[in-house]
Structure formats: C-alpha cells, structure tokens
Amino acid sequence: MREFGTTIFAEMSALAVRTGSINLGQGFPDTDGPAAMLDRAVSSIRDGFNQYPPGPGVPELRQAVSEHRKDHYSLDYDPDGEILITVGATEAIAASVLALCEPGDEVIAFEPYYDSYAASVALAGAVLRPVTLRPVEGRFTFDPAELRAAVGPRTRAILVNSPHNPTGTVFTRAELEEIALLCREHDLIAIADEVYEHLTFDGVEHIPVATLPGMRDRTVMISSAGKTFSVTGWKTGWICAPPGLIRAVQTVKQFLTFTASAPWQLAVSYGLRHELGWVSSLRADLQAKRDRLMSGLSAAGFDVYRPAGTYFVQTDIRPLGFTDGLALTRELPSLAGVVAIPTQVFYAHPERGRHFVRFAFCKKDEVIDEAVSRLTRLGKASGSAG
Numbered sequence: 204m205r206e207f208g209t210t211i212f213a214e215m216s217a218l219a220v221r222t223g224s225i226n227l228g229q230g231f232p233d234t235d236g237p238a239a240m241l242d243r244a245v246s247s248i249r250d251g252f253n254q255y256p257p258g259p260g261v262p263e264l265r266q267a268v269s270e271h272r273k274d275h276y277s278l279d280y281d282p283d284g285e286i287l288i289t290v291g292a293t294e295a296i297a298a299s300v301l302a303l304c305e306p307g308d309e310v311i312a313f314e315p316y317y318d319s320y321a322a323s324v325a326l327a328g329a330v331l332r333p334v335t336l337r338p339v340e341g342r343f344t345f346d347p348a349e350l351r352a353a354v355g356p357r358t359r360a361i362l363v364n365s366p367h368n369p370t371g372t373v374f375t376r377a378e379l380e381e382i383a384l385l386c387r388e389h390d391l392i393a394i395a396d397e398v399y400e401h402l403t404f405d406g407v408e409h410i411p412v413a414t415l416p417g418m419r420d421r422t423v424m425i426s427s428a429g430k431t432f433s434v435t436g437w438k439t440g441w442i443c444a445p446p447g448l449i450r451a452v453q454t455v456k457q458f459l460t461f462t463a464s465a466p467w468q469l470a471v472s473y474g475l476r477h478e479l480g481w482v483s484s485l486r487a488d489l490q491a492k493r494d495r496l497m498s499g500l501s502a503a504g505f506d507v508y509r510p511a512g513t514y515f516v517q518t519d520i521r522p523l524g525f526t527d528g529l530a531l532t533r534e535l536p537s538l539a540g541v542v543a544i545p546t547q548v549f550y551a552h553p554e555r556g557r558h559f560v561r562f563a564f565c566k567k568d569e570v571i572d573e574a575v576s577r578l579t580r581l582g583k584a585s586g587s588a589g
Contacts, residue, residue, distance in 0.1 A: 211548045222536035225574045228544045230514040232565045236432040237481040244470035256465040260288025267472040280443045290460045291438035292398045292427040297323040302451040304329040308359035315549030333551040343370035347381045360392040366399035369561045371510020383415040393422040403512040404490040420445045428471040437467040496564040499575025514565040528560045539581040
C-alpha cells in the first residue's frame with residue numbers, strides 16, 4: 204500500500220483547515236439530514252441499542268432496504284439472505300473486491316474513479332484495468348470498443364459507478380447494456396456503486412445495472428445512507444446480491460468490522476420508510492446549488508461540465524492558463540482561499556485528467572457564493588497575467 208499514501212481528501216481537507224480556506228473539495232454537506240431521522244438515532248442510543256447488532260445487520264434495516272429496492276426498482280431481495288449491512292459503501296466495495304477477486308484476477312473500472320477502488324483491488328492482489336471516460340458533447344462517457352478490449356481471460360469483475368464520482372455522469376440505458384452484455388458474455392460480476400442513486404438532476408433517471416436482463420444474479424448492488432440523507436459521518440451502507448455472493452462478502456466483512464453501529468442502522472431504517480420526501484427536496488436543492496456553482500465557475504473563466512448527478516462539478520482549468528490540476532489545487536488556498544480536488548489523482552493514467560479539477564456544491568448558498576467570488580478574482584488575475 205506504500206504507493207497510496209494519504210488520500211487526496213485528507214490532504215486537501217487538512218489544507219483547508221490549515222489555511223482557513225473554503226472547502227469545496229471533499230464531498231460532505233454542511234447541513235444535517237432529516238430531523239426526525241436524527242432523533243431516531245438519539246432515541247435508539249437512549250433506548251439501549253448500544254451493543255453488537257447481528258453481523259448481517261439489524262433486521263429492521265435489512266427489511267427497509269428490501270422494501271426500498273422493490274418499490275423503486277422492482278428488484279426483490281430477501282432481507283434474510285440477500286442483504287448485508289456495511290460500514291458505509293467504502294467497506295462494501297472493499298469487502299466485495301476482497302471476497303470475489305483472487306490474486307492475478309483483473310477488475311475493470313472507469314477512470315477517473317473513486318480512489319478506494321484502486322486500493323481495494325491492490326489489497327486483493329488483483330489488477331486494475333482502467334477504461335477512460337472522456338467528454339463527448341458535454342458529458343463524460345466511454346468508448347464501447349475500449350471497454351470490450353479491456354476484457355481478458357483473467358477479468359473477474361467490472362466496477363460500475365453510476366451516478367459517477369467524480370464526473371457527474373449518469374450512465375444511460377444504452378451504456379449499461381454495453382456493460383451488461385460483456386458481463387453475460389464473459390461471466391463477469393458487476394460491482395455496482397450506486398451511492399448517489401437518489402441525487403440525479405434535470406429529470407435524468409438512475410438505472411441500476413441489476414435491473415437489466417440477466418444481471419440481477421451477477422450484480423453486487425451497493426448503496427448507503429450517507430449521501431441520500433446527508434449523514435456521511437454515519438457510515439451506514441448495504442449490499443444487495445444473490446445468496447452466494449452475499450455469503451462470500453460477509454465472510455470477509457466479519458473480519459474487517461464484524462458489524463455496523465446499531466443506532467445508525469435503526470435510524471436509517473426509519474429514513475428509508477419515512478423520509479424519501481425529504482430526499483426529493485434535497486435533490487431539488489442540490490440541483491439549484493449545482494446551477495449556482497456552475498454559473499459562478501463559468502463566469503470565473505473555467506470550462507464547466509454539467510453533471511447529471513452526484514455532488515460534483517468537473518471543470519477544465521486550461522482557459523485560465525493552468526495545465527496541472529494538482530499543482531493548482533495545492534496553490535489555490537493561497538491564490539483564492541478555496542480548496543478543490545485535482546481530478547488527475549483518480550486516474551491510472553494521470554496525464555488524461557491533468558487539466559480537470561473537481562468542485563463540490565453540497566454546501567450552503569452563501570458558502571458557494573463566497574467561493575465563487577474568490578475564484579472570480581483568480582480568473583481576473585490569471586487573465587491580466589496572461
């Protein structure tokens with residue numbers, strides 16, 4: 204793990220604290236989730252749910268997840284053998300890769316990718332095979348020929364992240380059908396990271412890959428409460444998959460964290476059953492924040508890509524005269540008092556993303572406005588310097 208070092212999120216968040224900069228880097232909201240759900244967590248603590256819950260998860264949450272999958276996607280998962288509660292989606296991804304991939308197996312992932320993907324694959328002794336997402340007509344997508352060429356005799360799984368962090372792409376049905384076809388043809392497992400499933404904009408639909416023909420029984424479907432309910436610190440996630448895959452992942456998970464915190468699980472079960480209206484309001488609010496930040500970044504001189512989902516706006520820094528996102532983001536606190544994330548760190552081929560920088564819009568409007576004001580000064584300064 205030496206090559207991985209400290210995550211870019213830890214580095215940039217520490218930089219924000221040290222310099223007093225506005226943090227538009229790490230994707231965590233600066234407001235809380237639904238009050239009644241928070242109260243349920245408090246009451247669960249006071250009611251004595253403070254010891255180890257069952258390894259697979261509290262029955263109430265497994266049942267609530269099962270109901271949610273059926274209501275939203277017409278997917279039927281048995282809460283007593285096809286659902287596993289995890290310590291956030293990050294553990295779910297790591298445990299799935301460790302359980303299902305042997306040393307030397309190959310795992311396809313779309314770059315740029317969430318940084319834990321490469322680390323999880325390395326821990327399993329497997330090999331990451333990246334397929335690059337590139338801008339086409341304003342959104343990031345992949346070349347089906349490149350995806351097909353990435354499949355080899357040792358390919359075991361495809362990591363499918365949609366809505367996609369960090370590009371904001373939501374894979375279309377046609378794109379998912381390309382992925383599903385390869386999975387069926389080559390007997391591959393889809394490990395589907397869908398933590399932003401409810402945070403899509405402009406009427407764009409999130410389509411779980413498990414809903415496509417032949418995919419339900421070869422997909423590990425992962426989501427969590429953190430992004431859906433603005434409680435990223437609760438670290439409460441889940442996996443839905445057929446019994447054989449669930450047993451494999453749980454065998455690994457029990458030696459990682461054993462189980463997840465009981466009070467949060469009980470509160471999330473309440474949220475899934477009673478607070479999805481709040482989530483709809485959150486989605487509308489985030490869409491407005493996205494537009495607010497996009498307008499400001501465009502005015503500041505960035506080229507801006509319109510995300511269809513997630514918390515993030517992807518920008519091209521070259522119109523401002525910069526070419527290296529990592530160098531710029533390390534200097535951005537002193538230049539403008541803002542912290543962002545250099546997208547190149549999410550690539551196996553960093554040069555393909557060197558000119559992209561990611562900004563988070565899951566912040567209060569006044570925070571976005573102040574950040575934009577500071578970045579506008581950066582744009583003016585770079586323009587006058589040019």
